[in-house]
Amino acid sequence: MKTKFCEYLTMYRRQRGYTQAEMAEKLEISRSTYTNYETGNRAPDFETLIQIGDILDCSLDELFGRDRGGSARYPDRVREAAPVYRTNTEYRAKPERRLAIGQQDFRALREQNAYYVDKTRMIEEFLGSWYQVTLITRPRRFGKTLNMSMLAEFFDCTKNSGDIFAGTYISRSRAREEMNRQPVIFLSFLDVKADSADGMLAMLADVLRGEYGRYYQLIADGSLPDVQKEIFYKNYKMLCSRGITEEKKYCIKTAVKELCQLLDMQFGQKVYLLIDEYDTPFISANAGGYYSEIRDVLAGVFGTSIKGNASLGRAVLTGIQRIAKENIFSGLNNLSVCTVTDREYEDCFGFTVEETRELLEYCGVGFPEEVRLMYDGYRFGAAEVYNPWSVSCYAARKKADFYWVNTSENSILKDALAKQGPSFREEYNHLIEQGTVTVEAELAVAYYEKPGGASFWGLLINAGMLTVEEETEDGRYTVRVPNREVWRAFRELTAFCLQVEETEISRMLYALRDGRPEEFARIYQRILLELPSYHDLKDENSYHMMLLGMCAFMRKDYEVQSNRESGEGRCDILLYSRRQNLPGIILEFKYTREESEDLEALAQKALDQIREKNYDAGMHGGSWHFGLAHRGKKAAVRWEKL
Structure with a gap:
């Protein structure tokens, strides 16, 4: 009524x-x-x-x-009527209004009266969309789950959400008239990860059972015919049952579609379907090696719920990448895929500059340049975006640290990096050296479905490891590493690719930075000996690029340049200090295959070349010079300080 x-x-x-x-x-x-x-x-x-x-x-x-x-x-x-909740500015001076870091339930966040960065404009944009099904790809920890919970709270006709939206943007919009008018199915697959197929299916059943349980009393009290109620009870009982049977697999595949039909009949309204982190089961199953065992079930869940579902009003899915396997989106003409390069929903995930400024000022930590260097640099559509997780952690701890960890994608990223060929490595080395590179990238396919350089670059972009600076032509993008925090993640990836302990690399770089050349030389020689045999140390460039990849992790303290003109020639690696109390560093490489050649003498030749060609021109203050000579896994290092 x-x-x-x-x-x-x-x-x-x-x-x-x-x-x-x-x-x-x-x-x-x-x-x-x-x-x-x-x-x-x-x-x-x-x-x-x-x-x-x-x-x-x-x-x-x-x-x-x-x-x-x-x-x-x-x-x-x-x-x-006086609102129970207020916008951020209305509570700016009240210290008891704290951040609720990690809270991903919108209602709980608002009922706690926690600080909330208002993203309710997303509701208005969603209602204005012409598409029935929308897939939004964004990195982990950028607010996808909280936003999906917000959509569920706003539209769900079994709830009264006026209080928790009071004071937000949407409460002043004409779109508020759509509040609590639709039956909603909200499923979050954020934690649907398992080591086995049965474990994965059990977790899927648990998520579906939770939504069935939410509607249990309403269906029991409702006016549905007994035959429809029996369908509901049968599905609920099956989802609650122990073990994985063929009957339960079929129930998992069809449970969403059948719940849509029952809710459509109960309310006389088409259902809004919200699926958060929809690709997590696909990624987990592929990483665990059991995807073939559950692909029919996963394809069935999405295929039956979003294709040919007459009871579906609209659907929103979020994830990291578009999964095409098993054609779960084929035949779906009314589909919008919003990647990080699209303008739709560009400022709905992550914090804008102004949102970051307001939050930090509210928490009394100001807005130092350090925050921009550490957590800024993402671009979604045309919007400049900060990492919301890291900014929130910084505001709470008042310390710039590495808070963002993409644990969900690490296995794919590491394995994929180790499998890339020479052409990818050349581009990757350019990225590590310059912080930017122009590559061919595929954003709309999953890497494990179509392994290759283009799809891996796409995965790095979708996962938040890179951000798009410019689309130069169809399928080619100029990408860059967003910030210092992400550089830290690349350090981990490179260490894994080299199969060298990250702590070993850290000790070596600290020794190089802090003026302990003997320790640097000792660790460097040990790393060479421990490198797996498949690493081709076949020429001077091999050693150069390996150490360049490691030195790039010193970007906080140094500007890293490679093969750049300096003095009277081109030096291999130059590290220009960003801080007055740190020395500049110059590294020159030599290589020989001759067993009779003296590596110590060759290292000294490299060191003399630095001095003779005046490679330290432009460096202010003192500098360390290193000559490095190599043959296979053997190395000699000579140095001097000027």
């Missing part, structure tokens, strides 16, 4: 200080039935209306927003 009754019922109930549960108890009806009164999806009979008026001490005319003469009464009263 979409009249003003539901609004005035809600207003008077709040004014009297009753909860929905207390009202249901007083009326001797179920909580879900009463909730439907306030959302306008059900109408009480006349006797119940009289009871409501008695409980709330108001007339029926008042409940329907009319005076006794029949004219509208209190037309703005509902809008003027």
Whole structure:
């Protein structure tokens, strides 16, 4: 019953200080039935209306927003009711309003009165979209789950969400009229990861069972025919059962579609389907080596729910990448895929510059340049975006550190990097040296479906390891490493690719930076000996690029240059200090295959070349010079300080 009754019922109930549960108890009806009164999806009979008026001490005319003469009464009263929640600026000076770091449930966040960076404009953009199904790809920890929870709270017709949206952007938008008007199925696959096929299927069943359980009482109290109720009960019982049988697999495949049909019949409204981190099961199954065992079930879940589902109103899916395997999106014409390069939803995930500034000022830590260097640099569409997880952790701990860890993608990224060929390594080395490179990248395919350089570059972009600076032509992008924090992640990837302990690399680089040449030389020689045999140390460039990849991790302290003109020639690696108390560093490489050639003498030749060609021109203050000579896994290092 979409009249003003539901609004005035809600207003008077709040004014009297009753909860929905207390009202249901007083009326001797179920909580879900009463909730439907306030959302306008059900109408009480006349006797119940009289009871409501008695409980709330108001007339029926008042409940329907009319005076006794029949004219509208209190037309703005509902809008003027004092909000329970306020926007960020209204609480700016109250220290008790803390960050709720890691809280991904929108209602819980708002009920805690925690600081909230308002992303409710996403609701308006979603309602304005022409597409029935939208897939949004974004990196982990950029707010996907919280935003999906927000959408679920806003649209779900079994809830009354006015309080938790009070003071937000959407509460002042005409789109607020769509609040709590649709049946919603919200599934988060964020934690659906397992070591085996049966473990994965059990977790899928658990997620589906949770949503079935949420609707259990409503279906039981509702007016569905018994045959439809039996379908619901049968599915719920199967999802609750132990073990994995063929019958349970079939239930998992069809459970979403059948719940859509039941809710469509119950409410007379098409269902909004929200699936968060939809690709996590695919990634986990592929990494675990059991994808072939569950691909039919995974394809079935998505295929039956979003294709040919007459009860589906609209759907939103989020993830890192588009999964095409098993053609789960084939035949779906009304689909919008929004990658990090698209303008749609560009400022809905991550924090904009102004949002970052407001949050940090609220927390009393200011907005130092260090924050930009560490956590800025992402670009979604045309929006400049900060890493929200890292910014929040910085605000709480007041310390710039490496907070963002892409644990979910590490196995794919590491394995893929180790498998790339010479052409990719050349581009990768250019990226490590310059921080930017122009490559061919495929953003709309999953790497493990189509392994190769282009799809791996696409995965690095989608996972947040790189950001797109410019699309130069169809399929080619100029990409860059976003910030210092991500450089740290590349350090881990490179160490894994070399199969060298990251701590060993760190010790070597600290020795190089801190003026301990003997220790640097000792660790460098040990690393060469420990390198796996498949690393081709076949020429001077091999050693050069290996050490360049490691030195790039010193970007916080040094500007790294390679093969650049300096003095009277081109030096192999130059490290220009960014801090006055650190020396500049110059490294020159030599290589020989001759067993008879003296490596110490060759290293000295490299050291002399640095001095003779004046490679330290342009370096201010002192500098360390290193000559490095190589033959296979043997090396000699000579040095001097100027």
